[in-house]
Amino acid sequence: MSKHNDELFKQVVSHAKEYGFVFPSSEIYDGLSAVYDYGQLGAELKNNLKTYWWKSMVQMHENIVGIDSAIFMHPKVWKASGHVDGFNDPMIDNKDSKKRYRADQLIEDKIARYQKDGKTEKAEALQQEMDAALEGDNLAALKEIIEKHEIVCPVSGTRNWTDVRQFNLMFATRMGAMAEGSDEVYLRPETAQGIFVNFLNVQKSGRMKIPFGIAQIGKAFRNEVIARQFIMRMREFEQMEMQFFVKPGTEMEWYAYWKEARLKWHKAMGIPAEKYRYHDHSKLAHYANAAVDIEFDFPFGFKEVEGIHSRTDFDLSQHQEHSGKKLQYFDSEMNQNYVPYVIETSIGLDRLFLLTLCSAYEEQDLSTDERTDSRTVLHIHPALAPVKAAILPLTKKDGLPEKAREIMNRLKVDHYVQYDEKDSIGKRYRRQDAIGTPFCITIDHQTLEDQMVTIRHRDSMEQERVAIADLDRMIADLVSWKNLLS
């Protein structure tokens, strides 16, 4: 990470805390590693991001429906899905610092350093070595790579490593009153399995015809070996996933469709195209026949935000086998039963939240020849912004607060708006800029005479006089979901 970007990331993290977007969990007890709470504005922004996803996936597609399945599932689900046996990360401990790392991430950091130093060939060779070791589940080879490339612990600076071991990422707990004799259950590490096990319930009760999709938003839990980069890698996080069930043989068409549709969805938020890129997987999981990540250019580099995977009939077939229940679709046109193939789109809500903050954050120098001035502004799309408008009486007297409250009471039915009468109008504008409020509505003495207010636009800082009678329609148009969904 360059010094500039390092600085930007620190600013975003501290801004998120200062303005009530994200707090460390249980902070008065010194926090809980890789667990975060969303504050008053964070909860609003997160809800808006969820709504954007839900509307575009469910509401805008006649053949996609949404569900909300439980976090706890029958333990056999995770045996069938492969998570009990295969949801592992290779980890290694440094004996001096007592710190634990993911072996593959230590090597990836080394590859990035080679690349930064212009040692492209060395970087490529190391990448190949690592891929081969990971593909063969060869833990000894990973250790050898770490030793050969003299990778040191970032904390102790030593090469005093343990062997590489597998570490299952699922959290287990016990169901039932008695710990002994009760069943071990897992906190789900992904939301997708809740969709697969409900495939027939939804298909039959909703009379769904292939191709169709099932979407859901919900918490997922992973005991990440190392958690870092704020809300980028958490132990409790939220996913927005959609499984699209298709006729076998048509999956590559649908994969191409969703690959394009999902990137378009990201760009509609007004984020520049160059901030995104695809990363096509060259090595595929045994059940996948195509996979791509949508990566975003975070201040710490391009990282995965969303995955689009063509998963064949793997999941439904596995559940069929482990449950003994048929999970098939009767295709009336073909007069035939089959297990559908699945295209999955899976996005991390917290990573989406982080990319929204990182791309929105700007420190603007507004200095003129006469005076120095600056502001911190969040350029969040108006439909996604936590607060849609601030209602600001110019002074605390002369009937202006009453008029402002009257406007506030009308707007708050449809929009989350804030009332603020403290400090100078300039300071109040700055406070709203800092939380990304797209519009400030100022009520002044003239308002009482002509029933007009001043609307100030966050990004351009331009102001215009608007009739109170037109406010509802104008704000509704400016923050409408129509500006994001088409």
Ligand code: ATP
């Ligand atoms: P990574 O390689 O970064 O660990 P992954 O490939 O394991 O991610 P998936 O299993 O494909 O991730 O999960 C889908 C999405 O869920 C990811 O694209 C990411 O946005 C999000 N996600 C996964 N793990 C975490 C986490 N620990 N914290 C926050 N979001 C996560």
